[in-house]
Amino acid sequence: MSGNRIPEIRQDSVFKKWVIISPARAKRPSDFKSKKNSGSQNPSSNSSMDSCPFCINHEHECPPEIFRVPHGTSQWRIRVIQNLYPALQQPQNPNPSSQDLDPLVEKNHGSPNYIPQYHSSGSHSLGIPENPIPEVHLSRDLIRSIPGLGFHDVVIESPEHSVALWDLPPHAIGDVLLAYRERMKQLLCNEFIRYIQVFKNHGASAGASMSHSHSQIMALPIIPPSVSARLDSMKEHFERTGKCLLCEIHTKDLLIDESAHFFAIAPFAASFPFEIWIVPSYHSSHFEELDSEKAVDLGGLLKLMLQKLYYQLENPPFNYMIHTSPSGVPSGLPYSHWFLQIVPQLSVAAGFEIGSGCYINPVFPEDAVKVLREVKLP
């Protein structure tokens, strides 16, 4: 681990976007032969299986375990561990003062307390020099930055290398979801944590550097921009109509399938071809409210959607993300409603998307729905 220079969270003054600058991340290995290759390869074809640190009996190649499922057995089914190359650094003090972390406080990078230390960043492959280089002098007004403190965990979803999440039975997928919940509840005990992002990367083109089935949990000291935008628009909708936007979004025409407590739709303005949202049919603001029965039910619907994508698009690279409420928001808030978004990665966000923030999707969601409904599972 880099360790020398702690990560920083900076806000761009022009686009008002936050970025986590974290040299430790540059060191992480990739077990895909070429990062740009093999987006849709089957994880089981991975040649590095013998040396995968996420496999059973390789636990010693990982940082400390946070917990396993079932608790206290050697035959674990799920492990939640610290990420070996975390984007955020765990605080020494479990509750750093809010002044240290308040993203709205303008920090003075010129003050002696705040001079960044330039040690080896570890980014040798990028040609970053070892020597200290001078600190940045920018007008205070243009600088908004906080220390990159937080938590970054990995959830190993199975002890076996060649098992994909959708190979597991619904109750075992439910257990993965309950592991997210358990870890989120622990992380929320840290007062400085404002938002928890749970996500999964599958396939090299979807960014995965490890092929063994896993997901990640990042606990952040800020509310990220997409989360504020989402809450603002849901609040605005509620104030205008008296209804929760996601309680209303259920529509027969865009429905792919539903279970006892959840429904899966293609969103009307999907940014990605074959994008799917799985939404609780009951109103719920926080993912942590998920109970065991609903977790199994969601596990079943998630399995079905991932299987449909697997067969229709031939094991596409994909990401899923849980969109929930920030830590300060009271449970039961009438306008906030969590959901899980699945995005197959069939094209690259390029100059147009990066420049404008608009995506180009070649597939009408109505057409994707029609296809996904009819996928035959073997």
Add this chain to the structure above:
Amino acid sequence: MSGNRIPEIRQDSVFKKWVIISPARAKRPSDFKSKKNSGSQNPSSNSSMDSCPFCINHEHECPPEIFRVPHGTSQWRIRVIQNLYPALQQPQNPNPSSQDLDPLVEKNHGSPNYIPQYHSSGSHSLGIPENPIPEVHLSRDLIRSIPGLGFHDVVIESPEHSVALWDLPPHAIGDVLLAYRERMKQLLCNEFIRYIQVFKNHGASAGASMSHSHSQIMALPIIPPSVSARLDSMKEHFERTGKCLLCEIHTKDLLIDESAHFFAIAPFAASFPFEIWIVPSYHSSHFEELDSEKAVDLGGLLKLMLQKLYYQLENPPFNYMIHTSPSGVPSGLPYSHWFLQIVPQLSVAAGFEIGSGCYINPVFPEDAVKVLREVKLP
């Protein structure tokens, strides 16, 4: 060209993001052997060179030319042509009524005028069926959509397949920039155009489907979300400080290099490792204000930055984007200042970035500056 169903621009009601849904895009070919491969390969290694429609003497394989440079010669150096697989459809009527296009008007998809026609979308590889499928019924309130009318052009930067933009002399790069300007001025004569996004993709991992050096110009009937966010924050800064944010951003510590009229910096909160902004040192709100002398000067600095990236990062995939002002904004607006952003594509935006809108950058911009300053060009 698909033609059957016209593209639509839809706004997601949850994230307030716009998306262009354009089935014609699914049909475009890729001249990279595998789209996920070869991100940083040299364009000259491309096997499809013999059959490249952007090469000289292949003009007949392209849609109508808009203009060439020099005008009226057979020995062209630059061609501006229509994109064969446009994301937006050119309007029949050069000035569609503003009511048809106003993105703030809620459209009723249930009305007979607005029933989408489901013909072949052309996305056979994705398994989209040929048969008409039913229209979407969503509550009016959840739907925001306009027809996907606009313009989508390609700028072929050289007649020769194996020439990269940075191989050209500064005046020839200046001519490419002036070709953008000329086409932008033409496009701005269409009253319904609100914003013009100029961008370049290089390398398959940066999204390029064609390896012959080119860039693209998209003229949109909306102001995209990143543009509104940027203008809002620049306006807010101006109102608070009386100064233009980009006039103030010039800093010795983040400066890579400068020319007579432009400077190149690493932005303080860069989202991408080795991200570079090239900014006019004079205040200018609109890219179209660029004159011939400044175009050559910018051509030189752009060449230098692209060469530095080429040698330091070994021909990385990259995108560049011009960030300018929307069409309605008066020239000389004191808070808006155009610039060109270059982003090497060394990692993949994955679950965390898609979910949160935050990027993780492993390289401190101060470190990238130090490296980029010292790159030796042969």
